[in-house]
Amino acid sequence: MASRDEVECWLTDMDGVLVHENHALPGAAALLQQWQDQGKPFLVLTNNSIFTPRDLSARLRSSGLDVPEEFIWTSALATADFLKSQVPGGSAFVIGEAGITTALHEAGFIMTETDPDYVVVGETRNYSFEAITKAIRLIVNGARFIVTNPDATGPSADGPLPATGAIAALITKATGKEPYVVGKPNPMMFRSAMNRIGAHSENTAMIGDRMDTDIVAGIEAGLHTILVLTGISDQAEIERYPFRPDEILQGVHELVENDPFLAEIND
Structure with missing residues (x-):
């Protein structure tokens, strides 16, 4: 991707890009x-597999953002999409919540x-x-091991919580079997999202706040990558990695045409 002007389709992460602690970020x-x-x-992406798109749409609405559920793509949906392509009408034992169980049921x-x-x-x-x-x-006994996302911890008001990756590591230690991980940084999640909206990598951009998931997966999927600094990444974090996003922005407000927030800063 040579230029942002060529972008026709958009994928964007949710937390740290559009919202922070249930508050909409400037320009979102x-x-x-x-x-x-x-x-x-466009699609709003999240590695969180707990919630259904309907749940997340309601959460975003309470933050002041109107995102219908059909514009939300989760690691749970990507996992169900992948498994349906592998074993149509298959069966699964699931450790998870409504996000993944609903997605798998709807995938048959x-x-x-x-x-x-x-x-x-x-x-x-x-x-x-x-x-x-x-x-x-x-x-x-032979069941294939699938994990929706690799995140080892999740945030909470009291500090980090053990997340999917931590439990998967426990199971791997006990079985000697490594899981196939569908969510970011596997670029498959982006490819399934692009299939959902009929997009192609040549004219699609990914906006994210994490170098180790959003940006590396976007690069590997052949997308135009944009890192925003409203999430966990700062310049020191960027320097830790051997790859670079196509663009680094202070926030999504810089992508808004005639953005009043940006004009206020410039004044």
Whole structure:
């Protein structure tokens, strides 16, 4: 991708890009409206597999952002899309919440504890020793091991929480089996998102706030990559990596045409 002017379709991360702690970031609402007014296909992406698109749409609405559920693509949806392509009408034992179970049901999968095709581990706040033990035994007996996203920890008001990647590591240690991870930084999540909106890598951009997921996956998928500094990355973080995004912006407000926030800063 040589220029932002060539971008016709947009993928954007959610937390740290459009919202921060349930508050819309400057320019987010205007940018979403701009894409809709210009007829630009777009999807809001998240590695979080707990919530359904409907849940996330409601969460964004409470933050002041109007994003219909059909414009949201989660690691749970990407995982269900991938498994449907591999074993149509297959079966799975799932550790996770409504986001992943709903996506798999809608993809035609059967949830079972008896000889499933897959063990699927997603995000949840209710991990149980019994369920993890069952997952380990099923994998040892031949079920294929799938993880929605690799994040080892998640944020909370009290500090980090163990997340999908941490539980997956426990299961790997017990079984000797590495999972196939569908979510970012696997570029497959971006490819499935592009398929959803009929986009091509040659004219699609990805906006993210993480070098190790959003940007590296965008580069590997052949997208125009934009890093915003409203999330976890700063210049020191950028320098840690051997690759670079195509653009580094202070925030999504810089993508808004005639943005009043940017004009106020310049004044």
